[in-house]
Amino acid sequence: MHTLTLPEPISTYFASEHDSEALKQCFKDDAILKDDGHTYEGIDTITAFLAAASVKYNATTVPFDMKNNDGFHVVMAKVTGNFPGSPANLSYRFGLDHGLIESLEINV
Template sequence: MQDQHPRAIAPDALPETITSYLKAHHARDTATAVTAFTGDAIVTDDGRTYRGAAEIERWLNRSAGEFTYTIELTGAQQTDATHYIATHHLEGNFPGGTVDLRYRFTLRDNLVAHLVIEP
């Protein structure tokens, strides 16, 4: 039985799918970011859930232009072979101005099947 508690890993130890998604998302490159997801992926962000490539693409486009902010990867964790957490510090013109967010990834077939973004 595998340990279900996340363990810290170096950010550069995150799987390529995750790092590619994060780079594209931060660069507001929606076309590249959406290719990191399975066709039936689910994203939950800010209390809303987006299902499938079309809804995720709309979410990426909306979130790319909603606020201006800086984002820094401050930590990474791995629970098992398919579950990872990337922690980011954001500063910008959104309500509150600063926040630390955990991006919880579930991978399937080397793609993101589920992503939950939460403080």
């Protein structure tokens, strides 16, 4: 079985999906997250959004593939939770800067 090796902030992001305090350690203060047609700017706004989504959807995310694309790390993950279409494979496009997540775009 192939083990997926992710860069540290990305690995921590997925391991901490239900822990907003741990998620704060993954992002730059001025990070940007785009998900479901919305843009969230700044670490506090991002972690508040992620915490609310965690409660609402109770999702579990399992990364299964990663590719580098134009300087970004694009991770494919199976997401299972309380939402229409579950489970779904989502794309997570991470931009990293100095060991932290600078940008994240989540798409179907």
